[in-house]
Amino acid sequence: MAFPSVEDQLAVIRRGVETIVPEEELAKKLAESLASGQPLRIKYGIDPTAADVHLGHTVPLRKMRQFQDLGHQAVIIIGNYTAMVGDPSGRDEARTSKLSAEEVEANAQFYLSQVGKVIDIDKAEVHRNGDWFGHMSFADVLGLCGKVTVAQLLTRDDFTKRMKAETPIYLHECLYPLMQAWDSVEIKADIELGGTEQLYSFMLARDLQKDAGLPQQIGVMSPILVGTDGKKRMGKSLGNYIGISEAPYEMMKKFMQLSDDCMRMYYELLTDRPLAEVDGILSGHPKEAKVTLAKSIITEYHDASAAQEAASRWQREIGGGGLPADIPIVEISKSDLSDEGTLRAANLLKLAGLCASTSDARRAIQQGGAKLGESKTVVASHDQPIEVTDGLLVWVGKKRFCRIKLVGGE
């Protein structure tokens, strides 16, 4: 197939990319590929340690998609062997949980199905690094270990920090970057995609490739996507992520909580909108800009009508102060009520499951967070008797609410 010109390709590749190392070699590689008609091999490795793919993962995946659209070959590495080690990048401590081979494979399958929402999986090569690591002898491993010095390994920031903090570093963790780098040798990567924290492994891959007499890969590194808290990197463990398999409305709610400052980054990294257009959107009302952002990303993982529906629902229920559409029904037995059909306010909140304990409920009430009915009448006192009727609406704060259903006889 015909490739676009090197300049056009570079323009696409550079968007939303923080660092390309070595930058000057990229144009050269692209030119060679253009001349020979040989697509470049683009590597992206994922560890199937957890099942959910979130927007943070899609940043390099989208870049992968762009490479595919430019006519290059996507190569996905499923790190079923590296998963057993755990990536020490950006971690303060070793991963303790060990996954079984079955869990890893199940995760891998689910991963691939989600990855397929971003890249054209039918045109991608998929490898499991167990295919080669599983057949290595101890001598092979020793040979690999002989390529790197301990001092080099320890220059990694993650390890340095842990040394200082006097937290343990296990030997097998040191092998992680080595394994990742060896993957590049095995699949003859021309370009590797990942976050900026991958620099060390990417460079190590170049060393190993050179050693093996192969052309050296180029690292194309994306910035770290911040999570919905607007501060820390998006990650499952931090609970600040938006998963690409989440329901449209759930995504919508999370997007709308995003700090305004993050919008430009999200637009740049997670959408294909031209940056000039993005500037235009951002100069308008921030709320509108956020709705547009949310809709455009939700459309990608669901569809336009689902996105529109999520947006209008958000406006109706949250933006407009209307009643939520899916109020959970909580059953309360009539036998829990007093003879007058009442319940002390604190007990009602606890029985309805809105508060963890009556103490918790007391606090909520004391702070004016407990409300009743569609008019949201504030509950004044924790021992105030509440007449519990069928269909009574109970709120704690803005996010916890339910409708009571009375069940049972006397």
Next chain:
RNA sequence: GGGGGAAUACCCGAGUGGCCAAAGGGGCCAGACUGUAAAUCUGGUGGCUCAGCCUUCGCAGGUUCGAAUCCUGCUUCCCCCA
């Protein structure tokens, strides 16, 4: 193998005999403010029949009128030397 140190609430972490349901920070929850965003400010953050009572500071015992704090044993973890 030898020596040293640590274990406190969701997390980090102060607390060395009573004033400790336990400082401070983070997180989380609620209120105010807003665009029911973020930021900020205020309050809260073991349980209960709540001016009181009960249970909690790795686990099990012990000393004491009284223990997170002292003693004994156990478990787990870290560091250093070899």
